[in-house]
Amino acid sequence: MTNQQDFQTFQFSTDDGLMLSGRHYGPDIEQDTIPVVCLAGLTRNGADFHRFALLLSDLDISVVTLDSRGRGQSDRDPSPANYNVMRETQDVLILLKHLGIGKAIFVGTSRGGLLLHVLGNLAPDRIEATVLNDIGPVIEAAGLRAIAAYLGEATIHQRLEDLAAALKIRHGNEFPILDESDWHEMADAISQPTERGLEANFDPGIVAPLKDMDFSQNPPDLWDAFKALTNKPLLVIRGENSLLLSAQTVEQMLEKHPNAKALVAPGQGHAPFLHHPTITAPIIDFIVARGTESRIV
Template sequence: MQQDGFTPLHFTSDDGLALYGRDYGSGNSGRRPIVCLAGLSRNSRDFHQLATWLADQGRRVITLDYRGRGLSARDPNPANYNIGREAQDVVAALRTLGISRAIFIGTSRGGLILHILPAFVPDMIAACILNDVGPVIEVAGLRVIREYLSARLEPKDFTEAARALKATHGVDSPALGDNDWNDMADAIFRETGGRIVSDYDPALVEPLKTMDMDQHLPDLWPQYEALASIPVMIVRGENSKLFSADVAGEMVARHGPQIELIMARGQGHAPILHIPDVLGPVSNFIASH
């Protein structure tokens, strides 16, 4: 049954966990479907505005809740909250839908999943958009993420949630308006038992709490090379602390002619893609593949 422009997707991982996603638009247009992968603690609701717009253009769009996020079941073994396991869950979702090849959009952790997805299904990615993420993650950005995820805000209502998000992230993202902060609050928080809570398993944050951020973090340059044969768009938030301009430039230099880099002006980590100055280039990239 369709809800608010999408059909709920219920599927099971290969290790038996009940997972969830959203299926927007029609699969009858003859054009490649689009698969949207969210950030570390985020979920399918992050992409609702973008997915609705793309569906209105005749595209089919799949958005997913990773295990432990949104309406997907929490994993009793928190060690399974890793990009390898989550990449396998993406494959399970698309096999459930009979999709063998798609255009992918990966925001933050979703982009890390795209770095390793070719190791599981070499031909599944027809083209991809890496939203404020690359093979090298900046420690300063990770520290910011650790700080605000560890806080586990419990606002009294969604209006207060939106204000709190703006207070935390507004300096880096002055391009966002009140409607954007309200949409973000609706995506990040859920009302349950009379409380407004962050919609993810708190166990996700534990690895960040124990990570030694004074040590060199491993990179994914070898995995990035697996994307060399496909068209790639990189979106970098102008004020991003997680994804540096130097890394973005190195990605362009290594990839060759099938790559495009755009700047999300007035946004930090991670840019909202349905903001007009970003949506135009993103939609043109999708249309060309």
């Protein structure tokens, strides 16, 4: 279970009246430091980054994680149409204002990485560097199809151990490197206790558009939006078994970005656990180097 003494929770109000929730790990956010802001996937929340945030906070790095609207501890939106990348990116800007963050190193997993494509166009000066976790300008239809399939299988479990076992059965082939504690942590992060048992911790309205999506072809690419990220250092992480981000797309990202690096997460699919020891060191090195460079400049 997550130890809430490891972080401070906070809440803030959006300009359309929702109350969103987040976590702050590590030292206070100062004007002369660059915090790390972590944005989660489509139906996930800031708890996904818990162990990763602890690793960074142990190095005296401030880390902020966000439960986007409709996820985790944040309010659900009465208008499901607001579950879109533009609205959610605007929420990120409100988050930065609330915490007094002028510039940050951003880590975006899946949907969170799509928000960073938009943020790079809306407010490029707020980005010190970017980590894209298994997401890029081209989203593979096969990956979306797989996401739609398992989100459509949502069931209620009475025990966290049962949910963890179900997750392992569903995703184990993609993530052979994970151990029992990883599956248990995933179960804890994505569920909430209700009168009926443990249920998914997100608004079902978020995934409604997937039901009507045409998976016969890839959605429109985001190469034009990606250009806004090419002025700042970038680390691209791809799960070795990912169906959402192809190796070919990663190669093209490196070709188009003058200061980008790529990292493959062995034994993981979509989306990699950032705290796994096989990939932690280079991710932390990238973040620490960017923070150091910002203070020198």
